[in-house]
Amino acid sequence: MRKLSFLIAGAAVAALSGTAFAQFASGYSWKTGPEIYTHVCQGCHMPDGKGATGAGMYPALAGNRKLASPLYPVLVMLKGQKAMPSFSDLTDDQIAAVANYVRGNFGNSFPGTVTAEQVKALRAQAVQQQMRAPG
Amino acid sequence: MTEDLSGAISRRSLFAMIGKTAGIAVMYEAMASMAYAAESTFKGPIKLAGAPMGASVLILGSGWAGMVSAYELRKAGYKVQILEYNNRAGGRNWSLYGGDTYTELGGFTQHVGFDKGLYLNPGPWRIPHHHRGVLHYAQLLGVQLEPFIQLNYNAYVHSTAAFGGKPKRYREVEADFDGYIAELLSKSMRQGALDQAVTKEDREILLAALKNWGALDNNYAYTKSEKQSDRRGFLHPPGGGMDAMPIPSDPLSLDDMIQSRMWSAIGASKSYDVQQTMFQPVGGMGMLGKAFGKELADVIRFNSKVIDIKQDASGVTATYVDTVKGGAPQTAHGDYCICTIPASVLSQIPINVGAPMQAAINNLPYSASTKVGLQMKRRFWEEDEAIYGGITYTDQPNRMIGYPSSDFFKKGKGVLLAAYTFGSGAVEYTAMSPAERVQKTLDYTANIHPQARTEFDTGVGVGWHRVPFTLGCAGSWTEATRAAHYKDICAIDGRIMLAGEHVSMIPAWQEGAVLSALDAVQRLHSHIVQGA
Numbered sequence: 001m002r003k004l005s006f007l008i009a010g011a012a013v014a015a016l017s018g019t020a021f022a023q024f025a026s027g028y029s030w031k032t033g034p035e036i037y038t039h040v041c042q043g044c045h046m047p048d049g050k051g052a053t054g055a056g057m058y059p060a061l062a063g064n065r066k067l068a069s070p071l072y073p074v075l076v077m078l079k080g081q082k083a084m085p086s087f088s089d090l091t092d093d094q095i096a097a098v099a100n101y102v103r104g105n106f107g108n109s110f111p112g113t114v115t116a117e118q119v120k121a122l123r124a125q126a127v128q129q130q131m132r133a134p135g
Numbered sequence: 136m137t138e139d140l141s142g143a144i145s146r147r148s149l150f151a152m153i154g155k156t157a158g159i160a161v162m163y164e165a166m167a168s169m170a171y172a173a174e175s176t177f178k179g180p181i182k183l184a185g186a187p188m189g190a191s192v193l194i195l196g197s198g199w200a201g202m203v204s205a206y207e208l209r210k211a212g213y214k215v216q217i218l219e220y221n222n223r224a225g226g227r228n229w230s231l232y233g234g235d236t237y238t239e240l241g242g243f244t245q246h247v248g249f250d251k252g253l254y255l256n257p258g259p260w261r262i263p264h265h266h267r268g269v270l271h272y273a274q275l276l277g278v279q280l281e282p283f284i285q286l287n288y289n290a291y292v293h294s295t296a297a298f299g300g301k302p303k304r305y306r307e308v309e310a311d312f313d314g315y316i317a318e319l320l321s322k323s324m325r326q327g328a329l330d331q332a333v334t335k336e337d338r339e340i341l342l343a344a345l346k347n348w349g350a351l352d353n354n355y356a357y358t359k360s361e362k363q364s365d366r367r368g369f370l371h372p373p374g375g376g377m378d379a380m381p382i383p384s385d386p387l388s389l390d391d392m393i394q395s396r397m398w399s400a401i402g403a404s405k406s407y408d409v410q411q412t413m414f415q416p417v418g419g420m421g422m423l424g425k426a427f428g429k430e431l432a433d434v435i436r437f438n439s440k441v442i443d444i445k446q447d448a449s450g451v452t453a454t455y456v457d458t459v460k461g462g463a464p465q466t467a468h469g470d471y472c473i474c475t476i477p478a479s480v481l482s483q484i485p486i487n488v489g490a491p492m493q494a495a496i497n498n499l500p501y502s503a504s505t506k507v508g509l510q511m512k513r514r515f516w517e518e519d520e521a522i523y524g525g526i527t528y529t530d531q532p533n534r535m536i537g538y539p540s541s542d543f544f545k546k547g548k549g550v551l552l553a554a555y556t557f558g559s560g561a562v563e564y565t566a567m568s569p570a571e572r573v574q575k576t577l578d579y580t581a582n583i584h585p586q587a588r589t590e591f592d593t594g595v596g597v598g599w600h601r602v603p604f605t606l607g608c609a610g611s612w613t614e615a616t617r618a619a620h621y622k623d624i625c626a627i628d629g630r631i632m633l634a635g636e637h638v639s640m641i642p643a644w645q646e647g648a649v650l651s652a653l654d655a656v657q658r659l660h661s662h663i664v665q666g667a
């Protein structure tokens with residue numbers, strides 16, 4: 001059943017988008033922490049890591065005490081949080097790299113590092129986003 | 136599907152995909168139940184009457200859902216008031232025109248340099264003929280609609296990995312795909328491979344159908360001919376006088392056609408959401424929100440950022456701050472409240488609803504999407520390439536080029552929707568500065584239309600996660616979250632109801648917001664009347 005619904009969702013994406021070229025398999029090609037941050041995270045958390053405020057807000061990563069726990073950013077990326085979609089289409093290596101990057105930059109210097117193995121161990125909790133073409 | 140495509144695809148698996156018609160029918164049924172192919176359930180204008188004397192409803196947000204709610208409830212006799220964060224009505228129904236200034240989250244400001252009358256629709260840009268709710272209000276508001284051209288056989292399909300990066304006309308791709316599939320099917324049918332699936336009598340009919348569908352010759356082969364070129368286009372089309380003899384074109388080879396993956400563009404205009412006929416308002420999608428805002432001008436309070444929503448036995452109070460004048464927080468009150476604030480924002484506002492509705496609000500991620508409009512000094516796609524409206528599909532990150540469906544043959548400038556992205560591509564586009572979005576999009580466009588390099592004038596790019604009033608494109612439900620929370624997001628919680636595209640099975644379409652609001656006001660009204 002799970003597999004069936006995945007196939008259905010996939011077919012719907014293809015039908016809606018019509019651009020099911022191989023390159024559009026979800027995911028990101030970037031390798032290092034700064035690359036991943038620049039091309040993925042800063043869309044919301046902003047180039048300076050300070051977040052932003054409009055009708056609602058994006059939390060700052062700079063000086064964010066929640067990052068003191070090394071696995072906190074990992075779980076947020078794997079599962080998403082409220083309106084933030086999951087970024088489980090990042091690989092274990094990518095998640096570890098960018099988690100370490102945000103924990104050690106923007107004025108942060110939280111001790112400890114995240115390894116890809118630790119991310120892998122949490123994979124079971126990952127939430128898969130549905131990629132759909134909006135109207 | 137993308138999974139399948141990342142690996143090599145064999146002729147057999149392609150063939151199997153086509154042949155499984157029963158499976159496809161079942162799949163579409165399942166898709167319909169998940170709203171992927173859902174049609175509007177609009178039943179015609181609603182008529183509410185008999186609001187209790189003096190009863191009031193506070194509405195939060197003046198997008199489609201908020202304005203439909205306000206309009207219908209006011210008509211029924213309720214006192215209505217809308218609080219709106221923006222300085223305009225419409226919400227995601229929005230067009231950017233020359234002279235507009237748009238500042239996204241992070242403070243990046245764009246000054247739109249389009250010529251008069253030209254625009255980009257950062258949000259919705261097309262209305263299906265069966266979105267009867269939206270069409271009803273467009274008519275009611277006197278907003279003029281014109282055809283939106285979705286499918287253009289003369290637009291391109293482009294892949295950086297196929298045919299040296301040279302685009303193919305949509306008609307070539309579709310004709311060759313259909314032709315080869317028809318040939319393969321008829322071959323296996325004549326070899327008896329499908330004898331178990333079809334009766335002998337049906338087989339003869341099907342063979343005739345395949346010949347007709349695929350433009351096959353008398354030997355059931357898809358071969359270079361006038362008949363074939365009548366589908367895929369001629370090298371030299373039939374003319375008049377001396378030089379009139381047509382010269383057929385060469386089809387792509389079967390292998391090239393399969394390997395190019397360009398066939399994946401064929402499904403794009405087949406889905407129910409985008410089947411012709413489609414419409415757009417003359418002058419930009421934003422004309423609808425603008426007209427509705429005018430109709431409700433005396434009940435909308437702009438520049439009002441809601442920071443708290445509280446209900447008690449006597450009603451609902453929203454606390455808000457004036458984003459322009461500042462000052463102490465103010466309050467607005469209604470006996471009831473229809474809240475259309477996107478869940479991305481509402482999940483950050485204290486609101487005393489029950490745990491189930493709060494959980495629904497808290498468990499709805501918002502998807503990424505980006506649009507980039509490029510103004511060109513002349514409409515070269517029309518003048519040089521005979522492309523009038525429609526969409527080119529590409530495997531580059533910009534994904535699509537949408538050609539304007541208005542002002543055909545007009546001299547002067549035109550605006551291309553030169554990028555329309557979603558998924559991880561949209562995330563990356565959003566992470567760029569506006570200038571980068573425009574520059575990248577220009578580069579991608581020039582790979583398909585080299586004229587773009589010299590004809591480019593100015594551009595604007597909107598990434599929906601940076602849009603201050605929504606923080607995302609649309610509510611991104613999954614089957615699992617629907618099962619867990621959809622009922623609760625639609626509930627009446629004390630004196631509060633939610634409405635918007637996120638409270639519908641047609642997410643990310645305007646019709647979803649309209650239908651959600653119509654359902655909310657009808658249920659709220661009967662709830663109030665029965666309780667009165």
